[in-house]
Amino acid sequence: MIDDPRLTPLAASLPATVPFVGLEAQERTQGFAFDARLGANENGFGPSPKAIQAMAAAAADAWKYPDPENYDLKDALAAFHGITPQNIAIDAGIDTLLGVITRLLIGPGDQVVTSLGAYPTFNYHVAGYGGTLHSVPYAGDHEDIDRLIAKAHETAAKLIYFANPDNPMGSHHSADDVSRMISAVPEGCLLILDEAYAETAPADALPPLDVTDTRVIRMRTFSKAYGLAGARVGYAIGAAPLIRAFDKVRNHFGMSRVSQAAALAALADQAYLAEVTRQTIAARAHLADIARENGLRPLPSAANFVTMDCGRDGAFATDILKGLIARRIFVRMPGVPPLNRCIRVSCGPEADMAAFAAALPDAITAATENAEIQPA
């Protein structure tokens, strides 16, 4: 299809694409529904019952516009983190926040650094605002702090994207290493520290919040441990002048009122969060066992998923992935070598873990047979 001729040159240069094909789109294509939903690092344990109640209660008020200032949620988050509301920007998920921060800092000619195989949606935003993306390889299964910083210096980058814990590998760096990284951010550059998986990380992975530090902006979400991916609520923590700039371009009435209520209730129910996090970490150990029992190598994970090294190349891991999908298990895998020797499986309730365990042996067998009939 030919593009509309009225698009800006930048828009015309972009593909019409989705960074992730949705589960539902896969189901429509393949003609059957998945039995286990383990591909998007959702939280199958679900949100707090209090958040569900809050959504149901807020539904009757859905005729009212949301509070564009997100005042109540910002206030609660500020109290929770011991910072001020002026250090918090709220929007419809980290995806939206990444879009806004990219828009604020990046235009054609600006340089951005990330890791090769890191979050595709960030790359999508960088391309969408005309930035030039530089990717540095992982060091083993970890994002390479030193090379990220070196590349930022080398390219005079305005943004660095770094996730801790990492997605898709599940690895993490210590708070000390992350603090050291923040200290090394070049003048004129901003580090985006994506902490979507903060709640399942070891305590020593998260540097203390310092909202006077203008070198870093930190991203958190209600999509993972809080179990509210479908509500679309994320927040950024940063220095006040940077946070204030979000008000220059953000969609002020972009948040669902029902989602605001959900996040507020979920945040208040820290007991539930602690219990679900405990279950998630138990499921993580269970997933690692399942991997080992099937001859795969589970990577140590600080997130709500386990990335499993399938021991051969990307084609082999892809075959296992396809075998799992054919057996109605929704999983995903890293998109770039050498990370793509792995599959990535989300933690979930026992029934989902069992369904994965039941499907995995046959998927591996089929992939192995397929590999053996290929020319060496």
Added chain:
Amino acid sequence: MIDDPRLTPLAASLPATVPFVGLEAQERTQGFAFDARLGANENGFGPSPKAIQAMAAAAADAWKYPDPENYDLKDALAAFHGITPQNIAIDAGIDTLLGVITRLLIGPGDQVVTSLGAYPTFNYHVAGYGGTLHSVPYAGDHEDIDRLIAKAHETAAKLIYFANPDNPMGSHHSADDVSRMISAVPEGCLLILDEAYAETAPADALPPLDVTDTRVIRMRTFSKAYGLAGARVGYAIGAAPLIRAFDKVRNHFGMSRVSQAAALAALADQAYLAEVTRQTIAARAHLADIARENGLRPLPSAANFVTMDCGRDGAFATDILKGLIARRIFVRMPGVPPLNRCIRVSCGPEADMAAFAAALPDAITAATENAEIQPA
């Protein structure tokens, strides 16, 4: 506060602003809650009970990401309008859709035409992407089709914004006049036809949908007649190449899953929509009576609000507005002369109409006394 020095020149040039101060922000500032919520053209009759049920039912599934393709809702809307899903883009309200279409077509140096006093959020997006805005005056209480088209020719504009029915005046043009306007859109220009108030408009205000026509994109919403402003669901109808371009830059996972369910259920309950629309139109007549009884002139309205000419200047209307707000009635008014001789009051349930009727006489009396003590 000094801006962050890393902002793009464009971002640095923008104020940190909200196009509309939210009701809740006003309540926080003034220290009391409103008794009647009649300032944002919300639908106080509320959404369909089936939509409320659908939200409550979807809440438990809020741990799942939304379908990024909005497939089910797109499919239902396509069937409803007798078009194809390829002609529909869905996003978090018309505000978001206006942002995306502006981003796709407008960059620094591009020209945009609107009416002086029309929707501020559109102007916000144009500024946000560096476009140059040209405003033409209303012709009386109507947007001036001929001048909009003439200005688009004169400036070689890429976008024209036009709302029918109009907000903030409530006036409308006939379908024939709008069709004539579409035919006159200059080559290389796109008409944004904002039909947020379509459902309360007379049938003869809406030209037939023609999705082969590349000169126009039409915006519809679940925020008004469907009573789901807080859910943030809007959609654009246009030619397939233009609609497809939304996928280049939109936030694919930007829709709340609960909101998708709400819109689907609301769309399916056309009987409820018809009944609420009937009540809204009755409230419109009631509001017009209240205005007349108080010596204000209600403008004919095709929308879910009545704009009332207070008969003097902007200062006088502002005084009446302030008097209403002090009496706990949330209303708004047009921001630009000569439209700002008016106040704008949303339709709502009888209790809200009665609260407005009770507060209005004293608000007018106070404004009149204030006007009389000013120098002439």
